[in-house]
Amino acid sequence: MEPIISIQGLGKTYAGGFTALNNVDLQIKRGEIFALLGPNGAGKTTLISIVCGIVNASHGKVTVNGYDIQRNYRKARNEIGLVPQEISTDAFETVWAAVKFSRGLFGKAPNPAYLEKILRQLSLWEKKDNKIITLSGGMKRRLMIAKALSHEPNVLFLDEPTAGVDVELRQDMWEMVRGLQDSGVTIILTTHYIEEAEEMADRVGVINHGELVLVEEKNILMQKMGEKELSLNLPEPLQKIPDALADLPLSLSGDGSQLVYRFDVKSEDTGIAEFLRRLNAVNIEFRDLHTRESSLEEIFVNLVNGARREREELLSKETQE
């Protein structure tokens, strides 16, 4: 199936000379939830802003549902709803006036029934005649989403949707996003909360220093990059790891009561059997054991650090030459 968003060779250098995006290629599949992950200043918002028409690209090509965002900007923008990172609303407007305005702005004929449906979905219907200034932070954020959905877009961009949102509301937000996906909307969210991507996304893209470091199915990514840990609880704490086991990838918890063995899920021989045998040979007993997969967070940190190391190595090589 044709991707709903296709980004080719996209780059952005700001007037000051700062390169926010560097040759980004990315395809978003229809109906998926795609999480764009990266540290602050990595280029996530710039990428979204270009696709939505708020920032002009320096080079590259973007199509939304087949429409070029420059030559066919009306049709392209009709496909998209944007919830920006910062809550910015007209404080003295009512909720109802705000969603009506958004729908009109996108060239859609009035449809009070549809707007009512959205406001009800987002638990804002009771507040429809209230001025925006009287809403709580969470309600304002939901209003931003209602505005973005008011023109029935096929793609929804959520830029840091849960930044500064409490845990309960975050759960609600995730719930809502899944509901939207079920109704056929493609969702692209940016976040620097890894658990958000882990919880929500079908695919994950990692962006760092304006470059797309990796794009992968979330499950495959976690499998591929995943390290597992085998933790043993010891009845008698150890002072240090015995010399006989020093060649193994082991670590000891602070109080010496837990011995952790790290292994790679990908490799054919995990070495667990060997490890347990040698443990037995040095007479270390254990009470209990459990294994743990590394989270997306650890994968992410590894990736970003890896990229940094590579660049530093490259730099030091260049300076040596």
Add this chain to the structure above:
Amino acid sequence: MNWYGIAAIYKFEMARTWRTLMQSIASPVLSTSLYFIVFGAAIGSRMGDIDGVSYGAFIIPGLVMLALLSESISNASFGIFFPKFSGTIYEVLSAPVSAFEIVAGYVGAAASKSIILGLLILLTARVFVDYEIAYPFWMIIFLTLTAVTFSLFGFIIGVWADDFQKLQVIPLMIITPLTFLGGAFYSISMLPEMWQKITLFNPVVYLISSFRWAFYGVADVNLGLSIGMILLFLLLCLTTIWWIFRTGYRIKT
């Protein structure tokens, strides 16, 4: 053409006007009325006619222009400055509206408001001073043309300004002096000869002169020249706005 989009911006801006009725309509009407009372009714009764028109009536077109210029500029500049300031501009930029449609919505609303205000001031003036309108059709044309032109100018200021001070500085430091020196309270033939020449560099002279002509059939400067100057300024504003949207100046990075 995205008519719903234009209507949405237009209605939004007009709603802001009604919401702030005291500030946006009542206050300019009141302050202009004070001029009518002080200069028209009180002092004017001691002054001789100018070009066969009583002083109280003579200053009416100039005073309407004064309010029209400052209100057009402040409405239109605030209308586009505030979304930039508050961040809500993202929505307009990401919407399928063309530059023309954005300007039509914002400037159309600002100009409408000024025209309503101008007519209200004329009505109020009737309470204090007797006047007639020789060419009502042309009066409306000049009123509209000025409102649109200076709303466009205000839009440019609103785009250019990146703080509240800049938003105020051009209306206060340039437009107000130009209006007072543009013949609102006198005929430029009353000035010393050198100043009569210098004053022709003041664009407001042409606005007031042609507007006053629509009332009393007398003008300080040639009518054709006045219309030409207004159209020239209109063209200048349109070109600047075209450039703003082409380059994304202060709107898009």
